[in-house]
Amino acid sequence: MKMLLPFVAVMALAAAALMAVNVANLHFLFGVIIPYIAFAVFVGGFVYRIVKWASSPVPFRIPTTCGQEFSLPWVKQNKIENPSTAAGVIIRMALEIFLFRSLFRNIKAELRDGQKIVYGSDKWLWLAGLAFHWTFLVILVRHLRFFVGDVPMCIAALEHLDGFLQIGVPMLYITDGVILAAIGYLFIRRVLLPQIRYISLPADYFPLFLIAAVVISGILMRYITKVDVVGVKNFTMGLVTFNPVIPATLMQGNGAFFFLHVFLISALFAYFPFSKLMHMGGVFMSPTRNMINNSRMVRHVNPWNYPVHVHTYEEYENDFRAKMKDAGIPVEKE
């Protein structure tokens, strides 16, 4: 059920798009209005979530320390895994964001021969995760050729590199294969490992299915069903210049796949700020990674501290000096 529900939801979205375009002729709604709304929801929701997170104080220094902290001069500090400077934190964050450093530490516990528990490094999740995220980024950047009038060199170069193998025509993109394999691994891992399946929720399967559907619809369009790419660029450029046009070539034949692709992406964008996909912004804000471990050098004051009335010993003695003397208790001031 946890798997079926998101699957049905994604299928329903796809069917809705195909029906709307093929039967009801809602090209303008599905091609222009919904993408605009989805994009606005994405940008607005993203900023809203970030601001909401930023309004929670993080009063305590809670970096996860993964190495020797700054100490005496002859003790060698691990400057990246336990940073005491901003530069160290920047390197640490860069490793986390670009190379998923903490996932690289992933280990697996396993019972061997009945009772013996062994721990081993488990890099497959790291590898598939890295492959998935990087290829997704490359695919996203590659798509900018549809959104920029004169395609900049760097985007063209990236696309050229992606088609480096020169297999078939149109040239097979390496990322198309890699992202399918990576999504496949991430999905199979959730299904096959009983522990992972137990903790997986519909909110884990839904983005996976949705992204898979986006990728598959894109691949179909490029290699099999074909679409009028000049019309596609004319359409996307219309969107970004706020002068929407829907070329006639997209309204007939296999053009429906294009609207399906656009609608699924719109769904992904609109869903983004309300889901776990917000880890895109969240990774920058995780206090266990982005804090300098300097609690022994800098005093960090809890921002919600209220003034506490303090009754010092001096005041206490002033209040009770006479009685203390009578009882024979020594006092500091006569």
Next chain:
Amino acid sequence: MYNSGKIIPGIIIFLAIVLFPFWSNLGKANVKPEPKIDTPVIQQMPVEERKCIEPKEFMKAGHMQMLNDWRDSVIRDGNRVFVSSTGKHYNMSLQNECLRCHSNKKDFCDKCHNYLAVKPYCFDCHIEPKENKS
């Protein structure tokens, strides 16, 4: 809001990146490329014969696949005869067949290819048609 000194610049960078397609196209018109088919050879043909070897829609979507098949057929099998869907025979040759009519690479091929930043490697080996540079 806490750490606004870092978070506000972060949000600004985020907005600059995601809104890139919008601000980079500000004030630009959306011009659709129109490949020209008015070369001298085509002009000389009678109007009813001004047809490509296959229907326009097919050529638009499948010309790259066809050229690839031609290459394999000529290089690997030595077969230079293409039989079109209407049963006509053509010489499988980019330079001698396609470019005979479409001698205006800059105004024909490059129009759409440049628009979409597609860089086919046809002319890595083949000779580009000589065009009168205007």
